[in-house]
Amino acid sequence: MDSSLLKTMLESQERAYKAAMEIVVKQMNDLIKKLEGKVSDLTVSLEFTQRDVDELKSEIKEQTKSSHEKMKQLEERINYQEDYSRNKNVRISGVEERDGNETWEQSVKTVTSLLQDKLQLDGLELERAHRVGARWDAKPRTIVARFSRYCDREAVMRNARKLKGTNIFLDDDLCPASQAIKKAQMPQLKHAKAQGEVAFFRHTKLIIRERYSSGQIKGPHFFHQRLGLGVI
Numbered sequence: 607m608d609s610s611l612l613k614t615m616l617e618s619q620e621r622a623y624k625a626a627m628e629i630v631v632k633q634m635n636d637l638i639k640k641l642e643g644k645v646s647d648l649t650v651s652l653e654f655t656q657r658d659v660d661e662l663k664s665e666i667k668e669q670t671k672s673s674h675e676k677m678k679q680l681e682e683r684i685n686y687q688e689d690y691s692r693n694k695n696v697r698i699s700g701v702e703e704r705d706g707n708e709t710w711e712q713s714v715k716t717v718t719s720l721l722q723d724k725l726q727l728d729g730l731e732l733e734r735a736h737r738v739g740a741r742w743d744a745k746p747r748t749i750v751a752r753f754s755r756y757c758d759r760e761a762v763m764r765n766a767r768k769l770k771g772t773n774i775f776l777d778d779d780l781c782p783a784s785q786a787i788k789k790a791q792m793p794q795l796k797h798a799k800a801q802g803e804v805a806f807f808r809h810t811k812l813i814i815r816e817r818y819s820s821g822q823i824k825g826p827h828f829f830h831q832r833l834g835l836g837v838i
Contacts, residue, residue: 688781695779703746
């Protein structure tokens with residue numbers, strides 16, 4: 607075969623091969639670009655989806671927080687209403703109990719005698735009085751006394767200091783949640799009194815007032831209140 611003809615055939619095959627390779631490369635590049643576009647679209651879609659998920663999570667978190675706050679406010683309102691319904695009551699602890707079957711009538715007589723003999727209060731109208739809880743040992747159960755008039759109940763609480771040294775104590779009749787709040791503040795109350803300060807409860811708030819060296823209670827600008835474990 608003529609060498610020039612062979613050369614021509616080889617060059618023709620080479621051009622055909624290059625053309626075929628260019629077509630394949632172009633097709634591969636087109637495919638790659640198409641895949642890159644799909645990946646880009648998918649990435650954007652995922653970003654939007656993730657953003658939606660994050661927003662949904664944030665919204666759920668806020669709704670949950672709001673629900674908890676509303677539940678807490680509702681619970682506080684219910685507790686306050688229950689405490690208000692008991693505002694004519696006094697809890698009396700330390701009064702001797704003869705047996706574990708004391709009737710309401712006997713409890714009323716016991717409270718009436720206490721009011722007259724220890725507090726020197728006559729003419730107060732008792733609506734009812736009864737022991738609460740179960741008696742497990744010799745310790746007397748607490749008496750809950752309800753007065754017909756709020757002013758009578760207040761008169762009893764004002765004279766509670768006359769029971770000092772008798773091991774008989776008077777307290778507000780509060781719901782369990784409010785009692786727990788007061789109980790948590792008892793160490794602060796005892797500490798304040800040990801420091802010579804005036805300390806008492808107003809509902810569930812612990813009120814602490816400082817004294818002058820002369821023993822007088824300081825004026826309003828020294829007044830401070832403590833609620834729970836914080837200071838307000």
